[in-house]
Amino acid sequence: MAGLRIDRCLCFGRTFAEMRAAADATGAQSVLELQEHVLFGQKCGLCHPYVRRMLRTGQTVFDHVVTAEDEPLWKGEVEREEGEG
Numbered sequence: 001m002a003g004l005r006i007d008r009c010l011c012f013g014r015t016f017a018e019m020r021a022a023a024d025a026t027g028a029q030s031v032l033e034l035q036e037h038v039l040f041g042q043k044c045g046l047c048h049p050y051v052r053r054m055l056r057t058g059q060t061v062f063d064h065v066v067t068a069e070d071e072p073l074w075k076g077e078v079e080r081e082e083g084e085g
């Protein structure tokens with residue numbers, strides 16, 4: 001069985017590497033801030049914990065599942081209300 005390889009927001013097809021480049025270029029430090037520059041994460045939201053870890057560590061390819069329990073919202077961080085705006 002092929003190993004697990006998670007490297008993007010599946011709903012929008014944007015890679016974490018692409019998001020990291022955008023974060024580096026813009027200084028975005030949270031999912032919400034990054035969403036101002038890259039279209040991702042506005043459907044199922046399963047990519048959010050991966051993006052938080054990418055922002056924290058720079059990792060862009062994951063061979064294991066990362067959940068919201070593994071990467072909870074940071075202190076003071078807010079998430080967009082889905083369906084709003």
Ligand code: FES
Nearest residue numbers: 009010011045047
């Ligand atoms: S995987 Fe990113 S919103 Fe679904």
